[in-house]
Amino acid sequence: xxxxxxxxxxxxxxxxxxxxxxxxxxxxxxxxxxxxxxxxxxxxxxxxxxxxxxxxxxxxxxxxxxxxxxxxxxxxxxxxxxxxxxxxxxxxxxxxxxxxxxxxxxxxxxxxxxxxxxxxxxxxxxxxxxxxxxxxxxxxxxxxxxxxxxxxxxxxxxxxxxxxxxxxxxxxxxxxxxxxxxxxxxxx
Amino acid sequence: xxxxxxxxxxxxxxxxxxxxxxxxxxxxxxxxxxxxxxxxxxxxxxxxxxxxxxxxxxxxxxxxxxxxxxxxxxxxxxxxxxxxxxxxxxxxxxxxxxxxxxxxxxxxxxxxxxxxxxxxxxxxxxxxxxxxxxxxxxxxxxxxxxxxxxxxxxxxxxxxxxxxxxxxxxxxxxxxxxxxxxxxxxxxxxxxxxxxxxxxxxxxxxxxxxxxxxxxxxxxxxxxxxxxxxxxxxxxxxxxxxxxxxxxxxxxxxxxxxxxxxxxxxxxxxxxxxxxxxxxxxxxxxxxxxxxxxxxxxxxxxxxxxxxxxxxxxxxxxxxxxxxxxxxxxxxxxxxxxxxxxxxxxxxxxxxxxxxxxxxxxxxxxxxxxxxxxxxxxxxxxxxxxxxxxxxxxxxxxxxxxxxxxxx
Numbered sequence: 017x018x019x020x021x022x023x024x025x026x027x028x029x030x031x032x033x034x035x036x037x038x039x040x041x042x043x044x045x046x047x048x049x050x051x052x053x054x055x056x057x058x059x060x061x062x063x064x065x066x067x068x069x070x071x072x073x074x075x076x077x078x079x080x081x082x083x084x085x086x087x088x089x090x091x092x093x094x095x096x097x098x099x100x101x102x103x104x105x106x107x108x109x110x111x112x113x114x115x116x117x118x119x120x121x122x123x124x125x126x127x128x129x130x131x132x133x134x135x136x137x138x139x140x141x142x143x144x145x146x147x148x149x150x151x152x153x154x155x156x157x158x159x160x161x162x163x164x165x166x167x168x169x170x171x172x173x174x175x176x177x178x179x180x181x182x183x184x185x186x187x188x189x190x191x192x193x194x195x196x197x198x199x200x201x202x203x204x
Numbered sequence: 205x206x207x208x209x210x211x212x213x214x215x216x217x218x219x220x221x222x223x224x225x226x227x228x229x230x231x232x233x234x235x236x237x238x239x240x241x242x243x244x245x246x247x248x249x250x251x252x253x254x255x256x257x258x259x260x261x262x263x264x265x266x267x268x269x270x271x272x273x274x275x276x277x278x279x280x281x282x283x284x285x286x287x288x289x290x291x292x293x294x295x296x297x298x299x300x301x302x303x304x305x306x307x308x309x310x311x312x313x314x315x316x317x318x319x320x321x322x323x324x325x326x327x328x329x330x331x332x333x334x335x336x337x338x339x340x341x342x343x344x345x346x347x348x349x350x351x352x353x354x355x356x357x358x359x360x361x362x363x364x365x366x367x368x369x370x371x372x373x374x375x376x377x378x379x380x381x382x383x384x385x386x387x388x389x390x391x392x393x394x395x396x397x398x399x400x401x402x403x404x405x406x407x408x409x410x411x412x413x414x415x416x417x418x419x420x421x422x423x424x425x426x427x428x429x430x431x432x433x434x435x436x437x438x439x440x441x442x443x444x445x446x447x448x449x450x451x452x453x454x455x456x457x458x459x460x461x462x463x464x465x466x467x468x469x470x471x472x473x474x475x476x477x478x479x480x481x482x483x484x485x486x487x488x489x490x491x492x493x494x495x496x497x498x499x500x501x502x503x504x505x506x507x508x509x510x511x512x513x514x515x516x517x518x519x520x521x522x523x524x525x526x527x528x529x530x531x532x533x534x535x536x537x538x539x540x541x542x543x544x545x546x547x548x549x550x551x552x553x554x555x556x557x558x559x560x561x562x563x564x565x566x567x568x569x570x571x572x573x574x575x576x577x578x579x580x581x582x583x584x585x586x587x588x589x590x591x592x593x594x595x596x597x598x599x600x601x602x603x604x605x606x607x608x609x610x611x612x
Contacts (some may be wrong), residue, residue: 041541049240057243069243 083167088150090168091143093183094161094191098201099192102162109154109163117147118154118179134200141183145171161196214329215310222525223309227482228271229402230532236267237536260542262413263416277476283471284358289567293356298473301480304342305487311335312490313397314524316404316510318517327500327517328397331451335520336384339491340377343446346484347373350448350455350465353477357468365464368547369448369455375554376445376452383438386569387495388430400499404507408498410436416508431569436496438562442493445554447484450539452550489531493524497531500524564590 030036051057052188055067064082066073083089083142096102105122123139125132154163173179232247239246250273251264285294305564311317312335332338347369354366391399402408406419409432419425445452455466466477493499501507501521510516545553567590575583 038542043539044242045537045541048243049237052240052243060243064243068245068248069240071243071245073245 021067024084031049080167087167088165090145090150090166090171090181090189091148091150091152091154091163091186092168092181093141093168093186094190094193095162095187095194096201097192097194098133100134100200101137101187102160102196103138103141104134104160104162105138106159108157112152112153112157114153115147115149117144118142118148119144131200136181141186143181143186145173145179145181160199161193163192164190166190167201206419208276210323210325211329214327218311218314218327218329219306222314222521223306223483225336225485226486226525226528226532228275229529230482230536231274231478232268232271233529233533234536234539235270237533238403238540241537241540260401260480264549267416267458273310278472278475279361281471283473288358289295289468290356293352295473297349297353297356298476298480299349299470300352301346302483303484304346304349307482308339308342308487309490311338311396312487312494313400313499314385314484315517315520316401316507319590325517326360326397331397333395335394336388336491336495337394339487341382343484343487344377344452346438346480349477352453353469354465354500357465359468361461362465364466365461365467369465371552372448372452372454372550376442376558378437379554379558379562380442380446382559382566383435383442383564384495385566386435387439389566389569390428392430396494398498400494400501404501404503404511408501408503409496411497411503414504415551416518424572427500427572428569431565431572434565435569436492436559438558438565439493441553442558444490445550445551447488449485449535451542451545452542454547454550485532485535490524491527493527493531497527499527556601559564560601564594564597567593569596586610 048057052060055065057065057070059065059197060070063070063080064072064077065108066077072079093101093103103120106122107120109121110118110120119140119142120138121140122136123136125137131137152163152165155165168189171179215358236246236248246267247270248267249262249264250267250269251262252269254260254262273589285291310329311332313326313328314329318325318327350369351366354362354364354369388394390409391402393399393402405416406412407414407425410429412422412425412429415422420428444450448455454464455461456466461467466474469477500523502510502520503521507520510519571586572589574586577587
């Protein structure tokens with residue numbers, strides 16, 4: 017490789033005595049200070065700032081409306097248009113889950129049920145939100161489009177038990193999802 | 205007995221009620237101002253948690269309670285003494301940093317006289333005739349705290365920090381002392397109270413726009429402004445170095461020395477270093493304000509109406525604190541504007557630039573002061589000699605500059 021000789025920049029006298037740059041620096045910092053006090057800091061509008069700097073003040077203001085479509089929040093189970101559990105307890109998500117946050121107790125669907133032909137559904141479906149790393153692999157691996165990462169991010173609890181989402185809670189977060197592949201019903 | 209009571213009251217009120225609260229306030233300002241400069245918000249939450257008692261909103265005072273929370277945190281932290289330190293000095297060092305900064309407060313005039321219950325009280329703890337010298341003598345002791353901390357920590361980064369601090373102190377103490385000589389020449393006085401009174405009557409040193417009569421001529425003041433401004437620049441920069449503030453904070457220097465001299469310290473011992481730094485900053489600001497910006501005086505000839513009234517002293521105290529806080533804000537602005545100097549640049553600035561500049565400045569001020577009493581020819585000869593000396597110094601500094609490393 018050829019050697020590139022980098023020349024030291026030749027400083028003029030004004031640059032050498034340093035004061036000019038110092039005063040320029042003061043102006044720059046004060047410009048920023050004044051702009052952020054007036055709520056006009058660069059990017060304040062795009063970031064929906066609270067009026068001081070570019071910062072949004074979290075619990076009072078939230079970014080929810082701006083979350084992108086691909087946002088990975090809490091994983092949740094969904095039902096389809098007919099109100100059927102889409103999960104068939106194949107346990108693929110349980111096996112793929114890197115931090116082993118998912119635990120499924122499979123159960124057979126009784127033969128008198130409308131959806132008896134599906135054969136299996138989860139009796140209990142637990143996701144430990146302390147373990148979950150929001151990687152989205154469960155969503156990716158699910159052959160039934162039953163588990164999705166939603167936009168919920170503020171997941172709190174006062175005990176470890178509170179942080180385990182059970183089946184009821186998962187359906188509450190997930191809700192109904194329409195327009196998915198319907199392979200078990202006649203809508204297909 | 206009464207005298208003694210007054211002195212003790214002055215010490216307690218001026219130190220613990222007026223100045224010590226300024227220290228956490230300075231920390232708060234530092235955090236908020238730096239945040240605003242960097243388009244952030246800074247600590248604005250800590251306050252009274254009214255929502256715990258059922259109210260709709262918390263009361264946050266713009267986060268002014270934050271310093272108290274910080275203090276509580278530092279108190280409750282584990283005070284850990286590593287095994288490898290030299291215990292006695294390790295314990296001594298933090299106190300040696302804080303104490304000198306607080307002792308120097310003794311000679312700073314906080315306001316004009318106050319009349320309370322029939323007693324006229326001077327708002328200065330010790331009204332001695334050697335003010336600035338006392339401050340220099342005591343303030344330079346604070347370097348021992350840092351050096352001893354660096355040595356007692358018995359590990360390499362604090363040690364380097366301590367050594368740097370010593371070297372820095374030696375190179376800036378000279379400029380600090382020399383830069384103030386023109387100021388003292390101008391006032392002909394070493395008593396800080398009298399210096400401030402003089403400025404109240406005849407215009408601040410850097411803003412000599414008014415005179416209540418009996419002062420030097422406007423021409424003389426305008427001419428003196430030049431050496432005074434040079435003094436101000438050198439003095440302020442040296443104070444920055446003395447207080448280990450940003451462009452010259454090489455003793456702590458997080459990026460190079462981990463934490464510098466206080467790497468091995470925790471809890472309240474660390475907090476005392478922190479407090480010492482900010483207390484030194486408050487005292488430094490107070491000294492600059494006292495010498496160059498008229499101390500407690502409001503200026504523009506308004507002071508003569510207040511002196512003699514019983515409340516005048518309190519207004520002057522408020523003005524003084526406002527000026528000090530304004531200067532602290534300037535300290536903070538500098539910290540977040542100017543990047544840290546390299547070590548050799550710092551030494552060069554101290555020994556080659558400021559030392560010489562202060563030296564020439566002394567003679568310049570002396571010549572301007574003496575000019576009216578000297579024959580014209582002598583004055584001109586003096587200025588010529590001074591110009592030649594200055595040119596010679598600059599030439600020597602350039603000629604014997606350490607050669608730059610050869611480019612490869």
